[in-house]
Amino acid sequence: MKRHFSTIILAILLLIASISSLFLGVLEMNISGLLSGNIEQIETLLISRLPRLLAILCTGVGLSVAGLIMQQLCMNKFVSPSTGATISSAQFGILIALLFIPNSTIWGRAFFSFIAAILGTWLFVWFIQKVTFKEAVMVPLVGIMFGNVIGGLTSFLAYKYEMTQALSTWLVGSFSTVLRGQYELVYLTVPLVIIAFIFANHFNIVGMGRDFSQNLGISYNKILFMGLTIAAVLTASVVVVVGAISYIGLIVPNLVAMFKGDKIQGTLVDTALFGALFVLVCDMIGRTVIKPYELPIELIVGILGSILFIGLLFYRLKNGRKSIRLGTTNNTSCCSCTPKLEEK
Amino acid sequence: MMKINNLIKKYGEKTVVNDVSFEIPKGKVISMIGPNGAGKSTVMGMISRLVEPDIGHVEFHGQKLHHWKSRELSKKLAILTQSNNIQMKLTVRELVTFGRFPYCGGRTTMEDEEIIDKAISYMELDEFQDRFIDELSGGQRQRAYIAMVIAQDTEYVLLDEPTNNLDIYHATNLMKTVRKLCDELGKTVILVLHEINYAAFYSDYICAFVNGEIAKFGTVEEIMTKETLSDIYKVDFEIMNINGKPLSIYY
Numbered sequence: 001m002k003r004h005f006s007t008i009i010l011a012i013l014l015l016i017a018s019i020s021s022l023f024l025g026v027l028e029m030n031i032s033g034l035l036s037g038n039i040e041q042i043e044t045l046l047i048s049r050l051p052r053l054l055a056i057l058c059t060g061v062g063l064s065v066a067g068l069i070m071q072q073l074c075m076n077k078f079v080s081p082s083t084g085a086t087i088s089s090a091q092f093g094i095l096i097a098l099l100f101i102p103n104s105t106i107w108g109r110a111f112f113s114f115i116a117a118i119l120g121t122w123l124f125v126w127f128i129q130k131v132t133f134k135e136a137v138m139v140p141l142v143g144i145m146f147g148n149v150i151g152g153l154t155s156f157l158a159y160k161y162e163m164t165q166a167l168s169t170w171l172v173g174s175f176s177t178v179l180r181g182q183y184e185l186v187y188l189t190v191p192l193v194i195i196a197f198i199f200a201n202h203f204n205i206v207g208m209g210r211d212f213s214q215n216l217g218i219s220y221n222k223i224l225f226m227g228l229t230i231a232a233v234l235t236a237s238v239v240v241v242v243g244a245i246s247y248i249g250l251i252v253p254n255l256v257a258m259f260k261g262d263k264i265q266g267t268l269v270d271t272a273l274f275g276a277l278f279v280l281v282c283d284m285i286g287r288t289v290i291k292p293y294e295l296p297i298e299l300i301v302g303i304l305g306s307i308l309f310i311g312l313l314f315y316r317l318k319n320g321r322k323s324i325r326l327g328t329t330n331n332t333s334c335c336s337c338t339p340k341l342e343e344k
Numbered sequence: 345m346m347k348i349n350n351l352i353k354k355y356g357e358k359t360v361v362n363d364v365s366f367e368i369p370k371g372k373v374i375s376m377i378g379p380n381g382a383g384k385s386t387v388m389g390m391i392s393r394l395v396e397p398d399i400g401h402v403e404f405h406g407q408k409l410h411h412w413k414s415r416e417l418s419k420k421l422a423i424l425t426q427s428n429n430i431q432m433k434l435t436v437r438e439l440v441t442f443g444r445f446p447y448c449g450g451r452t453t454m455e456d457e458e459i460i461d462k463a464i465s466y467m468e469l470d471e472f473q474d475r476f477i478d479e480l481s482g483g484q485r486q487r488a489y490i491a492m493v494i495a496q497d498t499e500y501v502l503l504d505e506p507t508n509n510l511d512i513y514h515a516t517n518l519m520k521t522v523r524k525l526c527d528e529l530g531k532t533v534i535l536v537l538h539e540i541n542y543a544a545f546y547s548d549y550i551c552a553f554v555n556g557e558i559a560k561f562g563t564v565e566e567i568m569t570k571e572t573l574s575d576i577y578k579v580d581f582e583i584m585n586i587n588g589k590p591l592s593i594y595y
Contacts, residue, residue, distance in 0.1 A: 075431065201450035205442060208432060211394050211425040216445045216496075217418035261476060262433040265450065 003266070006259065010273040017280050018057070022049045024284060026292045047180045055178045055186050056283050057276045059238045060248065062189035064275025065196055065268065066234040067249025068256075072207040072264060073227045074125060077257075078140035080249035081235040087244045088147040089120025090236040092154045094170050098163055110185055110240045117236035120150060121228050173245035174296040175283055188237040192230050193272060200264035203227050207262075245298055247305030248275055254312060278304075345370065346391070346500065346532075350400035353386050361386050362556040363400075368500075373526045373533045375543035378553035379577055384536050385504055387553070391534065392423035392502045418446040422493045423502040436480070436488045437473040440464055443495030463495040467521070483514030490521060494529070501525060501533045507542065515539070519546040541591045544568050552576050565590060 022045065023029060029049070033041040067080040074084070081087050093116025097109040104112075124146055128139050158164045169177065196203070205213045206223045213220045238245070252275040253267075260267045282300040289295060346368040353361040361383040368374055368391075376384040389395030391402055393409050402409040404421070422443075440463055444456040452460070464473050467487045477485055486506065493501055503522070507515040519542050525531045526548075537543045543550050543564075550567040552559045559576050560567055567573075568590035573581040582593045 198450075201442075201445065204432075204434070205445065208442075209428050211423065212428050214394055214414070215392070215418060215423045216442060217413075217415035218445075219414065257433060261435065261438075263435070263438045 007269055007273065010270060010277060014057075014273055014277045014280070017277060017284070018053055021053055021056075021280055021284050024287055025049060051180045051183050052175050052178045053280075055183045055242060056175055056280050058186040058189045059173075059175075059242055059245065060252075060276035060279035061193055061272040062186070062234040062238045062275075063245060063248040064252035064271050064278075065189075065193050066231040068253035068264065068268065068271050069196060069203055069227050069231040070121075070249070071253055072203050072262070073224055073231075074128065074139065075207055075209075076128075076136055076139045077254055078137065078250070079143060080140075080253075081231065082147070082244070082246040082249060083140035084121060084143045085124045085147040085150060086117050086121045086232050086235045087239055087246070088150040088154065090114075090117040090232075090239040091167070091170050091244065092116050092120070092150050093236065094240060095154050095157055095163060095167055098166055099157065099161055106182065106185055106240065110237060113236040113240050114233050117232040117239075118229050120146075121232040122225065125224070125228055170239060170243045172296050173239075173243035173298045173301075175242055176294060176296075178242065183241050185237055186241040189234055192234050192237075193268075196227075196230055197265075197268050199223070199227070200268055204262070204264050243298070245279070245301055247301050247309070248279060251305050251308050251312070252278055255308070258312075258315075345403075345405050347403040348387075348391065348400075349403060351387065351390055351397045351402070352399040353383075353390065353395065353397055360556050361390070361397075364553075364556075364558055365400075366551060366558060366561050368532060368534065369549060370499075370532050371526065371530055372548040373522060373535070373546060374549045374551060375535045375537045375547040376551045376553060377537055377540055377543050377576075378559070382553035383556040384551075384553045388423075388502060388504050388534070388536050392421065393417065394423060394425070415446055418496070418498075420498050421500040421502065422496045422498040423504070424489055424493055424506065425504045426508055428489070431478055433476045433478060435474050435476055436469055436491070437464065439477055439488055440469075440473075440491045440495050443492040443497075446496065459497065460495050463491045466494055467491040482509050483511070483517070486510060486514070486518060487521075490518070494525070499532060501531050503533065503535045505536050505538065507537065507539060515542070522546060540568075540573070540594075544591055545587075545589050568592060 027044045029041045029044050034045065063081060066086070070079045070081065070084055071077055090113045093113035094109050096116065097104050097112035101108055124143055127146070128142060133139055133142070154167070155164075158167045202218060202223045205216055205218050206220055206227065210220045213223070235249070253271050256267050256271045256274055260270055279297070279301070282304055283297050286295040286297055286300045348364060348366050348368070351361055351364045352359065364383070364387055376388065378384050386395060390397045396410070404412065404417075409417070437460065440460050441452060443463065444452055444460060448456050464470055467490055469484070469487060469491055472480065472484060472488070477488055480488065506518055506522075510518060522533050522535065523546050526533050535543070535547070547564060549562065550564055551561045552567055552572070554576050560572055568583055570581050570583055573592055577594070579594050583590050584593060
C-alpha cells in the first residue's frame with residue numbers, strides 16, 4: 001500500500017483540480033445551473049470546458065511520458081521532446097502539410113507531423129549514439145542546436161511562402177483554441193501511454209545498455225526505435241492540437257524519479273498524473289492572473305518550469321545523486337549502519 | 345556443451361582474433377588471460393553473441409549460436425560486461441528482478457520472486473535490496489550484478505573482467521563467489537582476467553591468448569609454468585607453490 005501512496009495522493013489532487021478547473025472561466029457556470037438543466041451552461045461545459053480539460057490532461061500525460069521514455073532510452077536525464085528536436089520536427093511536419101495540402105484536415109497535418117517527429121527523433125538519437133559525448137550535458141545542447149536548425153528551416157520556409165501567421169498557432173502552445181471537434185486527436189496519447197506501460201520493463205532494460213539488453217534476450221535496436229517512435233508520436237499529437245509546450249517532458253520525469261527511482265513500471269503512472277496536474281495548474285494560473293483574459297500556457301509553464309529546474313539543479317549540486325526517500329526512510333536508516341564499513 | 349570453431353574477427357585491417365578453436369569443459373571455471381589487445385575480450389564477446397564473428401562459429405548445445413533465439417539463449421547463457429549504465433536509479437531488488445526477464449517478461453510469478461530472494465541472499469545483499477544501485481560502492485554493485493546473473497539461472501556464466509575497479513578485498517571475494525557458482529550451483533563460468541594469480545588460484549582451466557591466437561589452453565598446472573608465462577607476457581616469472589596452487593611472481 002505504501003508504494004502506491006504517492007499515486008493515490010496525486011490522483012486525488014488531480015481530481016480536485018480537474019473539477020475546479022471546469023468552473024473557472026468567463027461564462028457563468030455552476031453546479032445548480034447544470035443540475036437544473038440550464039442549456040447554455042451545459043453547452044459551455046460540453047463544448048468548451050470539458051474538451052479543454054481533457055486536452056490539458058492528455059497534454060500533460062503525453063509530454064511527460066514521452067520525456068520519461070526518451071530519458072530512459074537515451075540514458076540521459078536532460079533529453080526530452082523539447083531538448084531532443086522532437087517538438088521542432090513536429091512543427092516542421094505541420095508546415096510541410098500546410099505547404100503541400102493547403103486545406104488539410106487536422107488528421108492530414110497530424111500525419112505529416114508524426115512522420116517528421118519520428119524521423120527527427122531517430123536522427124538525433126542516431127547522431128548522439130554515433131558521437132559518444134563524455135559530458136552528459138552535451139547531449140541536450142546538441143539536441144537544442146539540432147532543434148534550432150530545424151526550427152530555423154521551418155521559419156525560413158514559413159516566411160518564404162507567407163505562412164508565418166498560420167504557423168504561429170503551433171509555435172506557442174495554448175489551450176484557448178481547444179473546442180469540441182478540433183482536439184480529439186490528442187486522445188491518441190491514451191493508447192500510446194498504455195503501450196508504453198506494457199513495454200516499461202523493455203525500456204528500462206534498454207536503458208541499461210546494449211550488452212545488458214542483449215544478455216536478457218532483448219533486441220536493443222528494435223526496442224530503442226519503438227520507444228522513440230512512441231515518444232515522437234505522443235509529442236506530435238500534442239503539438240498538432242495545442243502547439244509547443246516546453247519543459248514538461250524535461251522536468252516532470254526528473255522530479256518523479258527523484259522520489260521514486262527509475263523503474264518505469266513504478267514511475268510511469270506517477271509521471272503521467274503529475275504531468276497532467278502540472279499542466280492543469282499552470283493553465284489555471286494562466287486563466288486567473290489577468291482575468292477575463294488569459295495568458296498562453298507556454299508562458300506559465302516556462303516560468304514555473306524554469307524555477308523548478310533551477311531548484312532541481314541546486315538540489316543536485318548540494319546532494320549529488322542522493323535521492324529523496326518518502327515513507328521508506330526508516331527502512332533504509334536502520335540498515336545503513338552496517339554497510340558503512342564497506343563504503344568508501 | 346560449447347565448442348568454438350575457427351573464429352576470426354577483424355576490425356578494419358587489423359585481425360584481432362585469428363582462427364581460435366577450443367572446447368569449453370562443462371561445469372568448470374575457465375579463465376582467459378593474456379596481454380592487452382590479445383583478443384580475449386573479443387573472443388568472450390563472440391562466445392556470448394554480443395560480437396558477431398567474421399568467420400567461424402560457436403556451437404552451443406549442438407546448434408550454432410546465432411541460430412539460437414535470443415530469448416531462449418538468455419536462459420542458458422548469461423554475460424556480464426563492464427559497459428552497464430550505472431547512473432540508473434534502480435534498487436538492487438529491481439536489478440535482480442531483471443534476471444528473471446527471459447522467463448517471465450515483466451510479470452514475476454511467486455516462483456520468480458522466490459528465486460530472486462534466494463539470489464539476493466546468496467550474494468548477502470538482503471540488507472541492501474531496497475537501496476539504489478548508484479548509491480552503492482563498487483564492490484556492492486558488482487555483487488548486485490552477480491545476483492542478477494544468479495537469478496537468470498543459466499548453465500553458463502560469462503564474466504568480462506569482473507575484478508576491474510575492485511580493491512583486493514572485493515576482488516578476492518568476487519573470485520570466491522565465482523568458485524562457489526561452479527562448485528555449489530554447478531555452473532560453467534568463463535572469465536576474462538588480468539590478474540594471473542586469481543586465474544591460477546580459482547579456476548580449473550586457463551586459456552592464454554597472444555596476438556589474437558591461443559598460445560596455450562590447458563589445466564592451471566599446465567599453463568602456470570615459468571616458460572609458458574614468460575613466453576606469453578615477455579617478462580620474467582617465478583612460480584611458487586602455495587596451498588597446492590601454482591602462483592606466479594613477475595618482475
